[in-house]
Amino acid sequence: MAEISSDLIYEILKSVQTRLSNVESVAIEHSHGLNAIRGHLASMQAEQQCVFDPHTHRPATRSNRTPPRIARTRRTSKTIRSHHMKSAVVVLPGLNRDRDMIAALTKISGKAPVTVWQTDTEIPDVDLVVIPGGFSYGDYLRCGAIAARMPVMRAVAEKAEKGVQVIGVCNGFQILVEAGMLPGALMRNDHLKFVCREVKLRVENANTSFTSNYAPGQIIRAPVAHHDGNYFADPDTLARIEGEGRVLFRYAENTNPNGSINDIAGIVNDRGNVLGLMPHPENLIEAAHGGSDGRPLFESALGIVARQPEPA
Amino acid sequence: MIKARVTVTLKNGVLDPQGKAIEHALDGLGFAGVGSVRQGKVFDIEIDSADRARTEADLKAMCDRLLANTVIENYTVAID
Numbered sequence: 001m002a003e004i005s006s007d008l009i010y011e012i013l014k015s016v017q018t019r020l021s022n023v024e025s026v027a028i029e030h031s032h033g034l035n036a037i038r039g040h041l042a043s044m045q046a047e048q049q050c051v052f053d054p055h056t057h058r059p060a061t062r063s064n065r066t067p068p069r070i071a072r073t074r075r076t077s078k079t080i081r082s083h084h085m086k087s088a089v090v091v092l093p094g095l096n097r098d099r100d101m102i103a104a105l106t107k108i109s110g111k112a113p114v115t116v117w118q119t120d121t122e123i124p125d126v127d128l129v130v131i132p133g134g135f136s137y138g139d140y141l142r143c144g145a146i147a148a149r150m151p152v153m154r155a156v157a158e159k160a161e162k163g164v165q166v167i168g169v170c171n172g173f174q175i176l177v178e179a180g181m182l183p184g185a186l187m188r189n190d191h192l193k194f195v196c197r198e199v200k201l202r203v204e205n206a207n208t209s210f211t212s213n214y215a216p217g218q219i220i221r222a223p224v225a226h227h228d229g230n231y232f233a234d235p236d237t238l239a240r241i242e243g244e245g246r247v248l249f250r251y252a253e254n255t256n257p258n259g260s261i262n263d264i265a266g267i268v269n270d271r272g273n274v275l276g277l278m279p280h281p282e283n284l285i286e287a288a289h290g291g292s293d294g295r296p297l298f299e300s301a302l303g304i305v306a307r308q309p310e311p312a
Numbered sequence: 313m314i315k316a317r318v319t320v321t322l323k324n325g326v327l328d329p330q331g332k333a334i335e336h337a338l339d340g341l342g343f344a345g346v347g348s349v350r351q352g353k354v355f356d357i358e359i360d361s362a363d364r365a366r367t368e369a370d371l372k373a374m375c376d377r378l379l380a381n382t383v384i385e386n387y388t389v390a391i392d
Contacts, residue, residue: 234383
């Protein structure tokens with residue numbers, strides 16, 4: 001039998017210690033892995049909840065960071081109604097806000113919008129058609145001028161004639177104006193610079209299908225990003241749209257970013273089913289955006305009843 | 313072959329911030345007496361046709377439908 005020396009005991013203890021610490025580090029690794037999986041699950045549940053029930057979804061804040069429930073088998077009739085509201089997003093070369101718009105409509109309506117390409121001559125059966133922002137055809141000739149003459153715009157006009165709601169945001173507004181679906185023109189900003197900042201808007205008319213979830217005169221926040229948002233119309237046209245309550249949004253609190261006449265930020269057509277606006281409501285629809293002042297616009301258009309105001 | 317020049321200009325009363333900026337720049341270069349500058353666009357178009365009257369009508373249609381935004385712009389068509 002070998003002699004049990006203190007050296008041997010020392011070596012054995014050292015080896016045991018090394019193995020133990022290996023086991024420990026593997027255990028910690030697994031624990032991290034489990035935590036990561038738990039995090040993924042929580043975010044997936046949050047996404048699911050958001051998609052299936054846009055009314056009760058509250059983005060995580062300090063006060064409600066508890067993990068969302070998994071079981072969501074019952075839906076309210078309100079929710080189901082929103083599921084019937086279908087939307088389409090027009091995609092043209094040079095647009096860059098289409099993904100933001102698709103994400104916003106998916107979150108709010110609970111259903112991904114169909115996308116329609118410039119050469120499409122038909123738009124599927126939808127309740128809302130949205131032309132997002134960007135720089136279609138590189139703003140050649142005039143902003144929106146080329147896009148307005150593409151085949152898809154004839155299909156958009158046909159939808160509008162049938163009473164389908166149409167929203168044009170930023171370049172989408174310019175395209176609607178160039179297509180003659182909205183009056184006036186959008187000219188170079190008066191200071192000649194591209195403007196990218198947040199402005200305040202006043203809801204001038206809350207009695208429309210686009211603004212019914214806002215209060216009349218409500219001041220909302222909205223991001224803008226454009227070079228040609230300076231709205232212009234001849235005096236007769238201006239008097240008509242003002243007199244008919246067709247200016248839905250006006251830049252408020254001296255935040256007119258482009259020299260737009262009468263501080264006009266958004267207008268509707270005479271029938272009230274085609275809206276054009278320069279600000280980007282799709283970029284302010286959830287807490288992660290820093291606010292949700294743009295959300296009621298889409299909820300109004302999609303016939304979704306206003307939610308309770310979020311706790312501050 | 314018919315060669316034509318289409319000139320598109322802003323209507324009177326329509327604000328032209330780019331023209332204003334050019335006006336100030338000319339002033340800065342020391343050109344005295346520049347009253348006002350209005351910026352416009354010129355399109356030189358070649359059309360494979362011998363029918364001048366028809367071509368002129370086509371060019372006007374092109375202006376109305378695409379080259380000019382008649383809400384804010386006027387146009388003139390000159391054929392060589």
